[in-house]
Amino acid sequence: MYSINEVMKMFNLSSSTLRFYEKEGILPQINRDKNGRRVYDDSELEWLQLLVALKDTGMGLEAIKEYLNMAYEGDSTLDQRREILISHKQNVESKLSITLDHLEKINRKIIIYDVLVLRKEPKDLTI
Template identity: 40%
Template structure:
């Protein structure tokens, strides 16, 4: 079955301009065209579009995605290069996930911090809090902040009032 660029875009939840851009960048050499130059996508092209989108969403530059597509079009002689590229991107994604998990820990801590402050009516509640009163999952962050004496910027209109992170 054949699909127009509009149908392919809708099926992939992409814009037609995104598909045209991919084509212009050489990412869609497998897409057939009619004698009038109209792109006609086939069912198997969607597998290609999915891997292209996956690589793009993981932050791989278009140039490297094109390299992957080109190698794929060359056949089995480039399996090693494709495997290496995928392994490298897996590591990039693993490091991204690790960084996001660290950021999530800090956000979870800040949520607890402000929920506790809201209940007490002040952020000062944390100044007298013993380590055992801090949930175990947040102790490391709280103690790090205390040791570093980390504070936030002054709040406009509140004079020199500061709160710890």
């Protein structure tokens, strides 16, 4: 079992964010210890890890909540959940490809500045 402080550190989230996720139904109802403090188990951490990955890669909280609700419904939603993740994965890959193209343009511009500002020879530059 993990305290809210431990979970905050593990996932770099604030306590208010964790409470918000719980209140909005994005996290399952979190158990509490005898003093009323939230305690997280491994399955909740596993879900939180996926939640953070989905959110950080652009999935909206409503879509995440819908996905979680499907998970509660059980195996009858396996195909739907799989399709949601495949679609999201394709969106992430597309955005990543665009970002990598932009990064390459930025790197080329830095090389130009290295030549002009630092007076480096092009043969001496590495990316």
